[in-house]
Amino acid sequence: MKGKKKFVGLIIYFILLVIPIYWMLNMSLRSNADILASFSLYPENLTFMNYRAIFTDPSWYMGYVNAILYVVLNTVISLGVALPAAYAFSRYQFVGDKQMFFWLLTNRMAPAAVFALPFFQLYSTFGLLDTHIAVALAHCLFNVPLAVWILEGFMSGVPREIDETAFIDGYSFPKFFITIFIPLIRAGVGVTAFFCFMFSWVELLLARTLTVTDAKPISAIMTRTISATGLDYGLLAAAGILTIVPGAAVIWFVRNHMAKGFALGRV
Amino acid sequence: MWVSVLGVRVSGDHFNLTRYGGLIMEKWPNNRAWLLVLPVFVIVAFSAIIPLMTVINYSVQDIFGPGQSVFVGTEWFGQMLGNERLHDALWRQFLFSGLVLLIEMPLGILIALAMPKKGWGVPASLVTIALPLLIPWNTIGTIWIIFTRPDIGLFGYGMNKLLGIPFDHTATSLDAWITVMLMEVWHWTPLVALLAYAGLRAIPEAYYQAARIDGASAWSTFLYIQLPKMRGVLTIAFLLRFMDSFLIYAEPFVLTGGGPGNATTFLSIYLVKIALLQFDLGPGGAFSLIYFVIVLLFSFIFYQALQRVGKGGTV
Numbered sequence: 280m281k282g283k284k285k286f287v288g289l290i291i292y293f294i295l296l297v298i299p300i301y302w303m304l305n306m307s308l309r310s311n312a313d314i315l316a317s318f319s320l321y322p323e324n325l326t327f328m329n330y331r332a333i334f335t336d337p338s339w340y341m342g343y344v345n346a347i348l349y350v351v352l353n354t355v356i357s358l359g360v361a362l363p364a365a366y367a368f369s370r371y372q373f374v375g376d377k378q379m380f381f382w383l384l385t386n387r388m389a390p391a392a393v394f395a396l397p398f399f400q401l402y403s404t405f406g407l408l409d410t411h412i413a414v415a416l417a418h419c420l421f422n423v424p425l426a427v428w429i430l431e432g433f434m435s436g437v438p439r440e441i442d443e444t445a446f447i448d449g450y451s452f453p454k455f456f457i458t459i460f461i462p463l464i465r466a467g468v469g470v471t472a473f474f475c476f477m478f479s480w481v482e483l484l485l486a487r488t489l490t491v492t493d494a495k496p497i498s499a500i501m502t503r504t505i506s507a508t509g510l511d512y513g514l515l516a517a518a519g520i521l522t523i524v525p526g527a528a529v530i531w532f533v534r535n536h537m538a539k540g541f542a543l544g545r546v
Numbered sequence: 547m548w549v550s551v552l553g554v555r556v557s558g559d560h561f562n563l564t565r566y567g568g569l570i571m572e573k574w575p576n577n578r579a580w581l582l583v584l585p586v587f588v589i590v591a592f593s594a595i596i597p598l599m600t601v602i603n604y605s606v607q608d609i610f611g612p613g614q615s616v617f618v619g620t621e622w623f624g625q626m627l628g629n630e631r632l633h634d635a636l637w638r639q640f641l642f643s644g645l646v647l648l649i650e651m652p653l654g655i656l657i658a659l660a661m662p663k664k665g666w667g668v669p670a671s672l673v674t675i676a677l678p679l680l681i682p683w684n685t686i687g688t689i690w691i692i693f694t695r696p697d698i699g700l701f702g703y704g705m706n707k708l709l710g711i712p713f714d715h716t717a718t719s720l721d722a723w724i725t726v727m728l729m730e731v732w733h734w735t736p737l738v739a740l741l742a743y744a745g746l747r748a749i750p751e752a753y754y755q756a757a758r759i760d761g762a763s764a765w766s767t768f769l770y771i772q773l774p775k776m777r778g779v780l781t782i783a784f785l786l787r788f789m790d791s792f793l794i795y796a797e798p799f800v801l802t803g804g805g806p807g808n809a810t811t812f813l814s815i816y817l818v819k820i821a822l823l824q825f826d827l828g829p830g831g832a833f834s835l836i837y838f839v840i841v842l843l844f845s846f847i848f849y850q851a852l853q854r855v856g857k858g859g860t861v
Binding site: 285286288289292293295296297298299300302303306314315318320356359360361363364366367368370371372373374376379383384385386387388389390391392393394395396397398400401416417419420423424427428432477480481482483484488497498501512515516519522523525526527529530531534535 | 573574575576577578579580582583585586587589590592593594596597598600601656657659660661669671672673674675676677678679680681682683684685688689690692693697698699700703707732736778782789792793795796813814817818821822827830834835837838841842845
């Protein structure tokens with residue numbers, strides 16, 4: 280009886296969660312004239328013209344490529360630097376460790392709006408403006424601290440006897456770290472990669488400020504087009520639906536990993 | 547008899563475990579660990595310290611053009627601290643973040659409790675719940691524009707035409723607030739739910755068995771086992787939700803543009819207006835620093851308070 284009530288509640292929540300997305304999907308499959316002419320719960324005159332418009336115009340579809348490029352770059356950099364640092368925080372006591380950890384977290388709290396303008400000047404000084412690496416580096420500001428934070432949690436769950444045994448057995452640190460330790464926390468690495476991907480993929484303000492045309496992400500192209508075309512709802516909805524696809528694909532691929540990572544109780 | 551003994555033993559075990567845990571987790575002192583932290587330090591410092599210096603530099607100068615500036619000391623800070631519109635934006639921000647935490651934390655925990663624990667339902671609900679989190683922030687705004695417009699949106703149309711309640715988020719402040727809150731709860735409750743779910747899954751089955759044997763009600767199981775055990779992840783969820791709701795920009799900017807009037811002009815929206823659109827670097831810099839300090843201060847207070855509550859409240 281109780282289980283049933285829970286189940287019904289959860290189903291209702293899931294429906295509420297999906298309805299706004301369904302509504303955008305509905306809009307994306309209708310022409311703009313059709314949308315404005317009549318109200319309908321499903322596309323009566325089904326058309327793919329909005330999607331065709333996006334896939335045939337490089338200024339649209341390159342936006343997706345750009346976004347995916349810097350997101351992947353950011354995830355790789357974040358994990359690469361955060362793994363050893365998280366190990367240090369979870370295993371060693373060193374001068375200024377707590378201060379360093381808190382300082383890292385403060386960067387997670389910094390308003391992106393605060394950094395937008397200085398970032399613009401910093402990256403133009405280094406000639407990195409409008410490149411994928413600029414956005415990837417800028418997103419490290421909030422992703423690296425988060426990655427260290429999450430990974431440290433997972434690593435602290437691994438008993439230190441494992442490290443000690445390995446060192447007694449004559450493993451060097453890099454060999455131990457890569458061949459024994461990282462495989463032990465691969466669920467944690469998966470969860471961390473998921474979060475890095477997520478926060479870099481959804482961020483708009485910095486990505487928009489640091490790019491002009493060559494590395495402009497799709498989300499920024501969307502805002503520009505709203506003002507330019509005077510709101511073509513169908514096209515806007517189609518672009519929006521396409522920005523959901525990569526994220527949905529990522530969740531789909533990591534779903535079992537996620538379930539496992541969550542089962543370990545560390546996020 | 548041994549039933550209640552078991553109950554006591556479990557809570558006693560927990561106590562010993564944490565203390566034992568505290569003992570074995572005493573870390574190795576080693577300053578060479580800095581070498582492992584160095585890459586993180588370099589990469590974050592590049593993106594954090596240099597821009598922060600720039601902002602501090604702006605905040606104490608009046609800049610007329612390239613190479614032309616005058617040192618003005620704390621003038622911009624004084625001006626910003628006395629700025630009425632900044633005060634309004636700040637109160638609006640506190641109200642918003644307060645409501646966000648008040649709604650999303652209990653709702654997220656409730657959802658986590660209702661989620662299945664095994665079977666195909668686990669990946670299915672994880673995927674569904676995580677979906678809003680992976681949508682770019684301005685697409686979120688776009689979704690809610692399309693969803694709530696009175697002429698084409700399901701929600702707006704339903705309110706106006708079917709229920710007869712006038713609703714237009716571009717015209718009335720209250721409707722704009724309701725829309726932004728709905729969007730925010732829709733968007734971010736999943737994060738709280740996921741974290742709470744992770745915390746729940748980490749509780750060993752033995753605790754539940756002991757509670758069952760003791761005949762504990764669902765409510766006391768929640769209060770004395772689940773809630774204390776979720777303390778860590780809930781702290782993370784609380785802090786993340788506070789920080790991110792306090793820094794919110796893209797979603798309300800796309801949805802309402804800060805309007806109608808200034809009804810939904812939150813701190814970031816106002817800051818971007820000053821620093822990037824009006825290009826008032828000095829006041830913008832001062833505003834940035836004040837903003838940053840407020841976020842830091844509150845996060846620190848919350849962190850300390852939550853840690854203390856957790857220690858005192860664990861059974």
